[in-house]
Amino acid sequence: MPVLEVNHLSKSFGGLKAVNNLDFYVNEGEILGLVGPNGSGKTTTFNLILGTQKPDSGSIFFKGKNQVGLRPYEICRHGLARTFQLTKPFSGITVFENVKVAAFNITKNTVEASKRALEMLEFLRLSELRNQLAKKLTIPQRKYLELARALATKPEILFLDEPIGGLNEAETDEMMELVRLINNQGITIVAIEHVMRAIMSLSSRIIVLNYGEKIAEGTPIEVSRDERVINSYLGEEYTFA
């Protein structure tokens, strides 16, 4: 059952159509992969859905309510949370305080928020680092912190912008396992990713964008055999194993 429906979504920057008449839906409980070459409008799509940018036209229905025109914090309160491609930690405060900010999304009570923050840190194996300043974290740790914060807001759909980009092989496996774990807890996931090995094995469905338009949609196997996808993105040599 679709929990999020995007209809005729468009956004231009000057003469460039970053997102062009895009339609897609997200089913409850699935992991949806969003792939495409650089500049194909993936991150813009995220920004439009989560309110960072306003679409020129189109609608975004989450559980029957249009999200267009709402501020990002309202959309977050409705249950849509995100991570950023370039991580945005609150550098000057501790890891624990970082997550606590997000936990206040579901309660204004400090003790409850602290508890939730600690739970999230435990879940993401960041407990040991909780009193570190966020600016001292390594890149993988920052990615985990992004996840911890987004999860602390108690989202129904989690939008991950390149969760694996910049990680090495072992870290990638760990992150993939984690994404599956989060999904198993009933959280729907939409992920942008360039690492094909990861996104192909993670996703139940994949949408391929090119020049802001949807050029293919389907299961990982269907998509990887699509001629247009091979030509525009995967390249002739790519064979899906």
Next chain:
Amino acid sequence: MVKAVSDKDYLDMKRSRFYIPAVLLLVFLIIPNVVDSHLLHILIIILFYAYLGNCWAILGGYTGQLSLGHSTFFGIGAYTSTLLFTKFGLSPWLGTLCGAFLGMAAGLFIGYLAFRYGLKGVYFAIVTLAFSVVLKEIALNWKMTGGAMGLLIPLQGISFTLFQFEDKRVYYYIILFLFMLILFLVRSIEKSCTGSYFVAIREDEEAAESLGVPLTKYKLIALAISSFMTAIGGTFYAQYFLFIDPDSTLGISLSIDIILRPIIGGAGSLFGPLLGSFIMGSFSEITRGLFGGAHQGLHLIFYSLILIVVVLFLPQGIMEFVQRVLEKVSKG
């Protein structure tokens, strides 16, 4: 290699955080009975600027919105209570509240204009600066406010309701009470959701908003609290000196005076403004003592030297440095 802080360290830190203020308060309560009138005056001024520094830091230090126009709220507080007293005989205590609400209204007005379109950083600073300059011009040219001559508060006898005292110690205890009040307020904010949101806004607005923080609302809350409390400081100033004029209660130089202490001491920490105020206060007294009236403005050179050193080497303020040293000492 990253090393985590153990639970015991964490608790020790918490305990020392509790002891220091208690000892400090005791010293502050006893001091006025053992020092002379001149030293008492210096202490009043130190506490007064520390109070204003904490007021400013709620907005500037915690929420990261740089206001260069806090004299606006200060002046509104000073002029409101003074005018209400001289024209209508209203007790300055009630005048304080009127001034505070008027200062807050001004803050919310300026804030709404600026934050509505997401003005931040220097752009917000310029807006606040502009309003403070305009207000000073109004005070200079309006008959009601006495123009450049300022307003004199007539001595009508020593009385609590008139906020006029012969004994300086009473003023001292009033400003000490105000200072404790702002410390308590800032501490409560620090521990609450509001404080968490303030700091998140300072650190990264986009990330904060994506995690459910309403930016404009919480910036306005910070500004409202900050301007309300700053205006109270204005009334205290008026009642302590019994004289106000546009130069001393409005304009850029006062705004900078307000900011200087928290910047030097540490704008994001509870005791930073007090530390900054102590350093600045003692330096200006030492230079005055050494050179008398011979080299006026010499203390300003010292101010700027301290400021340069702090900004270059301790951008978080001296308090942060002190805390780091204390932590090292306590760990051995």
